[in-house]
Amino acid sequence: MAGHGRRGAVGAALALATVVTAGCAPGLPGSAGPTGPVASAAASRAARDAGDAFAGAGAEAERGIAAARGGVDARNEVRLGAVTLGGDGRAATRVTARNTAGSAKSFAVQVDFTDRAGNLLDVAVVLVGNVAPRATGQGTAHGNHPLHGEVRAAVGTTLRY
Helix, strand or coil, rough: CCCCHHHHHHHHHHHHHCCCHCCCCCCCCCCCCCCCCHHHHHHHHHHHHHHHHHHHHHHHHHHHHHHHCCCCEHHHEEEHHHECCCCCCEECCCCCCCCCCCCCCEEEEEEEHHHHHCCCHHHHHHHEEEEECCEEEEEEEEEEEEEECCCCEEEEEECCC
């Protein structure tokens, strides 16, 4: 895993699998079928980063992302705020999702926390539910592991459903 710490990659895969499959938002359909390349890419990336021993966690992540049945890639509709580290060392960032659709939609947003060099340190998933048409909704993505130093955030897989 060139450039990636095993702990960070393992945490990323497990965090994505745990948070997404937990069904944290009302109205998240319970389908386990694939939704296409967006869901497959998220699961493949998580499985690759964590290594073969953690492929099961990647599969769980794919099922969780797939729960947003009929979801469309909405990465360009999401903005992140500054990253802060809490007293426990866990990263957090504000997530703002803009709904460009003509009806209320929800968003499943993966946030990748990285170091300055772009190495993956942690992953969080936040669900921003029931955003009115042509409006914005907000949530906060919270990391799962204590981090230190300069931590950045990038928008990962994002589905609008």
